[in-house]
Amino acid sequence: MKFKVVVLAVVVIFVTSCGNEKKEEKSSAPVEVKKEVVKKEATTNPMDDKGIGPITSLTLADIDETMVAEGKELFKMKCSACHKISKRVVGPALAGITERRSPEWIMNMILNPEEMVAKNPIAKKLLAEYLAPMANQNLTEKEARVILEYFRTKKAK
Amino acid sequence: MKTIFKSLLAITVVSLVLSSCGNGSSSKKGALSSSVAEKVYVAPGEHDEFYAFVSGGFSGQLAVYGLPSGRLFKVIPVFSVDAEKAYGFNEETKPMLNTSHGFIPWDDSHHPDISQTNGELDGRYVFINGNNTPRIAKIDLTTFETTEIIEIPNSAGNHSSSFVTENTEYVVAGTRFSIPFPQRDMPIDEYKGNFKGALTFISVDPKDGAMDIKFQIMMPGFNYDLSHPGRGKSHGWFFFTTYNTEEANSLLEVNASQNDKDFIAAINWKKIEEYVNNGGGKKVPSRYAHNVYSDETHSATSTIKKEVLIVNPSDVPGAVYFLPTPKSPHGCDVDPTGEYIVGNGKLSADLTIHSFSKMIKAIEDKKFTGEAYGIPILDFDAVHAGTVKQSGLGPLHTEFDGKGNAYTTFFISSEVVKWKIGTWEVIDRKPTYYSVGHLMIPGGNSRKPYGKYVLAMNKITKDRYLPTGPEVTQSAQLYDITGDKMELLLDFPTIGEPHYAAGIPADIVAKNSKKIYKLEESKHEFVTKSEADSKVVRDGNEVHIYMTMIRSHFAPDNIEGIQVGDKVYFHVTNLEQDYDVPHGISMIGAQTSELLIMPGQTETFVWYPKQVGVWPFYCTDFCSALHQEMQGYVRVSPKGSKVPIKFTLDGDAVDAE
Numbered sequence: 040m041k042f043k044v045v046v047l048a049v050v051v052i053f054v055t056s057c058g059n060e061k062k063e064e065k066s067s068a069p070v071e072v073k074k075e076v077v078k079k080e081a082t083t084n085p086m087d088d089k090g091i092g093p094i095t096s097l098t099l100a101d102i103d104e105t106m107v108a109e110g111k112e113l114f115k116m117k118c119s120a121c122h123k124i125s126k127r128v129v130g131p132a133l134a135g136i137t138e139r140r141s142p143e144w145i146m147n148m149i150l151n152p153e154e155m156v157a158k159n160p161i162a163k164k165l166l167a168e169y170l171a172p173m174a175n176q177n178l179t180e181k182e183a184r185v186i187l188e189y190f191r192t193k194k195a196k
Numbered sequence: 197m198k199t200i201f202k203s204l205l206a207i208t209v210v211s212l213v214l215s216s217c218g219n220g221s222s223s224k225k226g227a228l229s230s231s232v233a234e235k236v237y238v239a240p241g242e243h244d245e246f247y248a249f250v251s252g253g254f255s256g257q258l259a260v261y262g263l264p265s266g267r268l269f270k271v272i273p274v275f276s277v278d279a280e281k282a283y284g285f286n287e288e289t290k291p292m293l294n295t296s297h298g299f300i301p302w303d304d305s306h307h308p309d310i311s312q313t314n315g316e317l318d319g320r321y322v323f324i325n326g327n328n329t330p331r332i333a334k335i336d337l338t339t340f341e342t343t344e345i346i347e348i349p350n351s352a353g354n355h356s357s358s359f360v361t362e363n364t365e366y367v368v369a370g371t372r373f374s375i376p377f378p379q380r381d382m383p384i385d386e387y388k389g390n391f392k393g394a395l396t397f398i399s400v401d402p403k404d405g406a407m408d409i410k411f412q413i414m415m416p417g418f419n420y421d422l423s424h425p426g427r428g429k430s431h432g433w434f435f436f437t438t439y440n441t442e443e444a445n446s447l448l449e450v451n452a453s454q455n456d457k458d459f460i461a462a463i464n465w466k467k468i469e470e471y472v473n474n475g476g477g478k479k480v481p482s483r484y485a486h487n488v489y490s491d492e493t494h495s496a497t498s499t500i501k502k503e504v505l506i507v508n509p510s511d512v513p514g515a516v517y518f519l520p521t522p523k524s525p526h527g528c529d530v531d532p533t534g535e536y537i538v539g540n541g542k543l544s545a546d547l548t549i550h551s552f553s554k555m556i557k558a559i560e561d562k563k564f565t566g567e568a569y570g571i572p573i574l575d576f577d578a579v580h581a582g583t584v585k586q587s588g589l590g591p592l593h594t595e596f597d598g599k600g601n602a603y604t605t606f607f608i609s610s611e612v613v614k615w616k617i618g619t620w621e622v623i624d625r626k627p628t629y630y631s632v633g634h635l636m637i638p639g640g641n642s643r644k645p646y647g648k649y650v651l652a653m654n655k656i657t658k659d660r661y662l663p664t665g666p667e668v669t670q671s672a673q674l675y676d677i678t679g680d681k682m683e684l685l686l687d688f689p690t691i692g693e694p695h696y697a698a699g700i701p702a703d704i705v706a707k708n709s710k711k712i713y714k715l716e717e718s719k720h721e722f723v724t725k726s727e728a729d730s731k732v733v734r735d736g737n738e739v740h741i742y743m744t745m746i747r748s749h750f751a752p753d754n755i756e757g758i759q760v761g762d763k764v765y766f767h768v769t770n771l772e773q774d775y776d777v778p779h780g781i782s783m784i785g786a787q788t789s790e791l792l793i794m795p796g797q798t799e800t801f802v803w804y805p806k807q808v809g810v811w812p813f814y815c816t817d818f819c820s821a822l823h824q825e826m827q828g829y830v831r832v833s834p835k836g837s838k839v840p841i842k843f844t845l846d847g848d849a850v851d852a853e
Contacts, residue, residue, distance in 0.1 A: 115726045115728055116715055116716065116725045116726045116771075117715065117771070117773060119726055119727055119728060120726070120727045120744060120746040120749075120751065120771045121746060121747075128846065129746075129747075129748075129749065170821055170822065171747055171748060171820060171821070171822055172747075172820070174746065174747055174772060174773075174774055174777070175773070175774040176772075176773035176774065177711075177712060177773040177774060177775075178773075
């Protein structure tokens with residue numbers, strides 16, 4: 040019981056630390072946190088989760104190659120320091136991301152990361168696993184949209 | 197146990213009663229001080245109502261405080277190097293401290309003044325003067341960083357500076373120490389008639405704020421102590437106090453105090469501007485640095501300028517007059533209407549107030565009592581508006597509340613005195629602790645003061661704070677001036693010696709504050725816009741490292757192929773695009789400071805590896821939970837080694853895919 044309380048406290052610390060806090064000390068028990076969060080995981084289909092943020096509904100057409108090219112350049116400048124397509128680095132590998140997450144969720148994670156990692160169950164779980172909070176790179180909705188288009192071309196193998 | 201408690205309680209009650217009986221006034225003060233605390237209390241998370249830009253004096257910097265809390269927000273490096281922010285240490289800002297005397301890492305900053313439009317504070321820039329190696333700096337209030345410094349030639353002791361006209365047409369810089377003009381090898385005791393005092397008018401471009409010396413008025417060799425612009429009806433004029441009209445060159449504390457009256461110089465700068473625009477004045481060879489920092493390249497450039505336009509006052513009739521003013525006047529302050537010019541004779545107990553309208557009439561009526569070096573001296577009685585009599589000892593500076601009252605500091609008697617404009621009667625006086633110099637009401641040097649607080653700045657604090665060895669802090673004191681009587685609210689320590697300050701309502705400035713630098717807009721010569729572009733390039737014995745940083749790693753973080761004797765440039769770009777996420781970097785053995793790099797910004801430091809080995813670098817600003825892990829290594833091989841240049845991140849060449 041005592042252990043649970045400690046774990047819960049750690050979880051709370053993590054959740055509260057993921058906003059604009061940058062001077063937070065590193066926690067000593069990341070592994071336990073992960074286990075605990077996994078137990079609480081929602082069982083709904085992640086593709087139904089639209090996340091929290093400005094994007095509430097998005098219908099995708101055929102892939103637009105101009106947008107893909109723009110998205111690739113932006114991704115390289117603003118995202119690639121933490122995300123690779125092929126492998127996990129600071130953040131998750133992004134191959135097949137559009138098959139695992141709804142387009143709304145992806146854009147909200149880009150545009151509204153502080154609130155997402157604080158409140159959205161999937162984002163919270165990711166933070167617990169990766170520890171580094173998703174950085175807000177201050178992209179516009181249009182910029183996030185073209186990055187999403189680029190992701191659509193990166194299918195899981 | 198209970199008994200002990202009861203007796204303790206009894207003792208406490210008795211002692212409370214005793215102490216309160218002893219001194220009636222002290223208990224009254226106690227009750228008051230609780231409401232005083234509320235007046236300066238800004239709750240956690242709440243914001244202050246005003247910014248106060250307080251000069252850092254001999255620190256050379258400019259401190260930003262909140263009022264009424266007195267909390268220090270930032271020290272903006274201006275004239276002195278600052279290891280905390282790498283100012284003057286990184287390659288980008290070193291040119292900011294260039295002068296005709298070379299790189300000067302320090303100065304004595306004095307009088308900040310905020311830019312104005314139509315006589316009201318507009319919150320775009322703060323200007324401040326370096327007194328020692330004469331310079332004027334401009335701080336951009338979107339970034340709170342020094343973006344321009346211009347050296348003032350033919351000047352020394354740049355003290356009657358850096359005050360702005362009511363549309364920021366000009367920032368002025370006046371010399372306190374006259375010097376030979378042109379500067380030359382000559383006997384010091386031939387001062388009289390040979391030394392000159394330059395009053396410099398620096399134009400400010402209304403679009404981008406670029407500064408340029410428009411003209412210098414070459415005045416007689418007096419000491420030009422302080423100045424303020426005319427406004428409203430007197431817009432177009434500038435007023436400078438003088439002392440040492442005796443033109444003494446030694447033991448000035450005696451020899452410069454012989455004359456019963458010195459002067460306030462009234463300069464019709466519009467007339468001189470017109471003269472200059474019509475081809476007047478003489479271009480004279482000169483050497484002075486003009487340093488400009490660009491937010492696009494994140495870098496400063498320094499240009500040495502070669503000539504300056506000199507105006508001889510006697511060549512422009514009707515442009516310059518002297519107003520006799522008693523006893524070595526120091527402060528020279530103009531009320532919000534522009535009608536009254538207050539000259540505070542620092543060796544007098546009285547304040548002398550001149551009238552602008554009377555001055556204009558006296559000029560029309562030619563009421564002159566003589567001339568000095570061809571400049572007419574106006575009849576004292578013809579320009580004199582009134583005197584605040586026996587108001588204290590050692591009057592220095594005056595500010596205005598916009599409600600018809602003026603507030604003057606008295607250095608010797610350590611007090612602020614409130615008096616009424618027009619009747620010249622003293623309304624209130626309050627002690628300061630101690631030896632007050634300037635005072636500041638937000639907007640006090642404008643048509644629209646925000647007369648809620650006055651901030652008094654003290655040279656000496658003695659017993660006001662815990663002792664810290666022979667040196668104790670200087671301080672500022674905040675008074676509420678909304679009532680008839682002033683009320684002391686707060687003491688707070690300040691950096692360096694707080695000379696003047698400039699205050700402004702926070703909402704004018706805060707809304708324009710920049711949050712990040714957009715990566716795609718960077719034009720820095722050595723920017724690295726993505727990890728995939730990071731690299732290490734050797735060019736002879738120079739090595740350029742193009743590095744990026746983001747929470748929480750550098751790319752590349754393993755570098756090999758560096759040799760003893762190389763000159764290694766670290767060009768580091770912060771890829772973050774989020775507010776308040778700077779990263780730092782420092783390298784073992786680097787003879788500079790750390791870099792503190794804002795989101796989207798690139799900075800450079802130079803490292804001379806002197807010893808073979810594998811040497812670490814790390815992030816110096818706590819950036820995330822994995823801040824400690826933000827580090828890397830550089831392998832240093834002997835000179836001439838065959839180890840090739842190699843740079844990696846996690847064993848791979850850096851790549852977006």
